[in-house]
Amino acid sequence: MTNTPAANHRSHVEQDQFLTILSREEALARFEAALFPRDLPGEIRPLADALGCALAGDVVAPIDVPPFDRSNVDGFAVRSADLTSAGEAAPVRLMLNDETIACGIAPTRPVLSGTTTAIATGGPVPRGADAIVMVEHTQPAGDRAIEIRRAASPGQSVSYAGSDIARGEVLLRAGTVIGSREIGMCAACGISEVRVARRLRVAVLSTGDELVQPGEALRPAAIYDSNGAIVTAAVSENGGDAMFLGAVADDEKALESAMRAALAICDMLVLSGGTSKGAGDVSHRIIARLGKPGIIAHGVALKPGKPLCLAVCDGKPVIILPGFPTSAMFTFHDMIVPVLRRMAGLPPRADAKVDAKVPVRIASELGRTEFVMVSLVEGADGLIAYPTGKGSGAITSFAQADGFLKIDALADQMPAGREVEVTLFTPHVRVPDLVIVGSHCTGLDRVTAPLARAGLTVRSIAVGSLGGLAAAKRGECDFAPIHLFDDKTETYNTPYLSDGLELVPGWRRMQGIVFRKGDARFEGLSAEDAVRAALADPACIMVNRNQGAGTRILIDRLLKGARPDGYWNQPRSHNAVAAAVAQHRADWGMTIAPVAHASGLGFIPHAEEHYDFALVTARKQRPAVQAFFDALSSEEVRAALTEAGFRPA
Ligand code: AMP
Ligand code: MG
Numbered sequence: 001m002t003n004t005p006a007a008n009h010r011s012h013v014e015q016d017q018f019l020t021i022l023s024r025e026e027a028l029a030r031f032e033a034a035l036f037p038r039d040l041p042g043e044i045r046p047l048a049d050a051l052g053c054a055l056a057g058d059v060v061a062p063i064d065v066p067p068f069d070r071s072n073v074d075g076f077a078v079r080s081a082d083l084t085s086a087g088e089a090a091p092v093r094l095m096l097n098d099e100t101i102a103c104g105i106a107p108t109r110p111v112l113s114g115t116t117t118a119i120a121t122g123g124p125v126p127r128g129a130d131a132i133v134m135v136e137h138t139q140p141a142g143d144r145a146i147e148i149r150r151a152a153s154p155g156q157s158v159s160y161a162g163s164d165i166a167r168g169e170v171l172l173r174a175g176t177v178i179g180s181r182e183i184g185m186c187a188a189c190g191i192s193e194v195r196v197a198r199r200l201r202v203a204v205l206s207t208g209d210e211l212v213q214p215g216e217a218l219r220p221a222a223i224y225d226s227n228g229a230i231v232t233a234a235v236s237e238n239g240g241d242a243m244f245l246g247a248v249a250d251d252e253k254a255l256e257s258a259m260r261a262a263l264a265i266c267d268m269l270v271l272s273g274g275t276s277k278g279a280g281d282v283s284h285r286i287i288a289r290l291g292k293p294g295i296i297a298h299g300v301a302l303k304p305g306k307p308l309c310l311a312v313c314d315g316k317p318v319i320i321l322p323g324f325p326t327s328a329m330f331t332f333h334d335m336i337v338p339v340l341r342r343m344a345g346l347p348p349r350a351d352a353k354v355d356a357k358v359p360v361r362i363a364s365e366l367g368r369t370e371f372v373m374v375s376l377v378e379g380a381d382g383l384i385a386y387p388t389g390k391g392s393g394a395i396t397s398f399a400q401a402d403g404f405l406k407i408d409a410l411a412d413q414m415p416a417g418r419e420v421e422v423t424l425f426t427p428h429v430r431v432p433d434l435v436i437v438g439s440h441c442t443g444l445d446r447v448t449a450p451l452a453r454a455g456l457t458v459r460s461i462a463v464g465s466l467g468g469l470a471a472a473k474r475g476e477c478d479f480a481p482i483h484l485f486d487d488k489t490e491t492y493n494t495p496y497l498s499d500g501l502e503l504v505p506g507w508r509r510m511q512g513i514v515f516r517k518g519d520a521r522f523e524g525l526s527a528e529d530a531v532r533a534a535l536a537d538p539a540c541i542m543v544n545r546n547q548g549a550g551t552r553i554l555i556d557r558l559l560k561g562a563r564p565d566g567y568w569n570q571p572r573s574h575n576a577v578a579a580a581v582a583q584h585r586a587d588w589g590m591t592i593a594p595v596a597h598a599s600g601l602g603f604i605p606h607a608e609e610h611y612d613f614a615l616v617t618a619r620k621q622r623p624a625v626q627a628f629f630d631a632l633s634s635e636e637v638r639a640a641l642t643e644a645g646f647r648p649a
Pocket of ligand 2: 208273274323
């Protein structure tokens with residue numbers, strides 16, 4: 001089936017966008033074919049405002065630099081022929097001319113044979129002189145003469161006119177991106193303005209009824225507009241002139257007028273959200289009315305980023321990024337930046353790549369090119385690339401990754417241990433000094449605070465206790481924070497250690513029942529009684545935790561096999577449990593005391609959980625590891641942990 005723009009009738013577009021999914025390469029090729037070749041509009045910019053712009057044409061040097069023969073030292077301008085016989089035992093005496101050539105002073109007297117003129121570094125060499133003798137190699141001989149005891153070669157300590165930059169020479173080539181060095185070269189030639197490719201004006205619009213701008217109060221069911229800020233900044237990072245126009249509700253009329261207004265003032269329009277076929281998703285329908293040829297690709301076999309929509313309206317690219325932040329950032333980086341740079345006359349972005357090993361199997365969808373965001377850590381033999389697996393709805397998946405790896409459309413997985421190429425988001429990776437892989441706890445931030453102040457970089461990768469243990473056994477981290485209860489021995493953590501690992505005690509976290517303050521069903525009860533009360537009320541809804549969580553074991557023991565309403569709602573974090581109760585989606589659950597208190601919820605203490613560290617013995621002596629455990633036992637950190645509601649061991 002073809003998907004030429006002409007074949008994209010309105011009815012077809014409205015029927016099913018995703019019937020015509022293109023491969024990533026095909027989508028990009030069609031998008032570029034619809035946009036290029038095109039004229040690059042140029043503009044003259046003052047040198048100071050040209051930073052980051054690409055030159056529209058060659059810059060030719062209008063003058064010689066230096067503009068005259070120039071002395072490189074403080075000393076005396078001489079005729080070298082006068083000094084041929086000079087030596088330690090045979091000083092040559094030269095009479096001083098009656099002037100001193102300081103910087104910026106043009107000489108007036110020639111240097112005749114037997115004479116010399118005092119000259120400063122940067123001074124123009126006077127007529128007749130062909131060398132400069134350093135002041136250190138001369139002696140005064142009365143107040144009108146000097147003595148020199150060594151010969152001088154012609155040209156000694158002289159920079160000739162044009163030796164740095166020659167008039168007529170191509171100083172900078174078209175397409176060069178102007179940085180401080182290029183600005184310096186132009187300034188040295190007296191160039192005050194340059195012709196550059198005009199900065200691309202890129203309008204950015206967010207769409208969605210749920211969006212609130214940062215700085216405003218969050219209303220129920222709303223979220224902050226992160227895509228707007230991210231895309232705007234990413235446009236600037238890639239040399240564009242970004243204009244953020246705010247968020248528009250999912251209202252066809254309002255959105256259409258916002259898009260038309262944006263297109264009137266920009267060269268490129270980037271929207272985010274509303275690309276799916278959801279009831280409120282209208283932007284792609286509007287595009288068809290904005291100009292020819294319209295939609296080029298809607299639906300790309302790309303993960304993250306399948307709902308990406310690429311269009312060209314009367315020569316201007318109109319892009320709808322997926323709403324999910326990681327999808328939006330990734331597709332912008334992968335598909336939009338190359339086009340943006342090319343339209344702005346900038347050279348393609350130079351992607352830096354490193355080789356790394358994948359520590360775990362990564363499942364992948366067959367038929368879609370999949371990009372997996374990864375964090376890099378130093379392993380025993382080379383870099384390890386950890387998937388930052390929070391999914392495309394999470395902003396941190398992209399923002400905290402060092403780069404990404406690619407899984408082919410035809411592969412359904414990447415096996416553990418595979419050597420891969422990782423494309424970096426920034427040209428340099430700084431491998432962290434301390435790597436923590438395991439269960440996350442807000443208490444960790446209290447311990448790492450002094451390390452950060454000391455300039456140590458810490459990376460904490462949250463994969464849960466069991467994932468952390470596995471990483472520690474493979475030597476991919478310094479230690480794994482764990483809180484694993486062993487039913488048989490009724491103890492925490494120690495039974496889970498294996499050879500090469502040792503336990504360092506961390507802190508205790510009080511686990512308990514959370515409920516909304518004032519809920520008479522729970523107020524004043526013990527945890528056992530509270531659960532009994534909850535089970536007695538069929539209208540009461542609980543929120544559970546995921547299988548494998550330490551908290552889940554405690555919940556199951558209290559429930560004694562009961563499966564009340566809400567049991568299958570199993571979020572993966574303490575905070576999610578508190579949010580569910582605070583927002584009335586559930587009436588009770590189990591979380592740790594600091595989280596319950598931070599959410600203003602009622603709390604019934606139940607059992608103290610041990611949050612400890614499985615330390616890789618082989619890494620014990622590393623300075624950052626020492627620094628961590630020093631901090632852990634310091635008074636300052638113990639006080640901070642206590643203040644946050646933890647009980648240091
Ligand atoms: P949509 O493509 O509009 O259906 O959005 C998909 C998901 O991305 C929804 O959870 C949206 O709330 C979210 N989303 C859409 N736009 C933004 C934005 N500008 N910032 C953060 N999240 C967004
Ligand atoms: Mg939306």
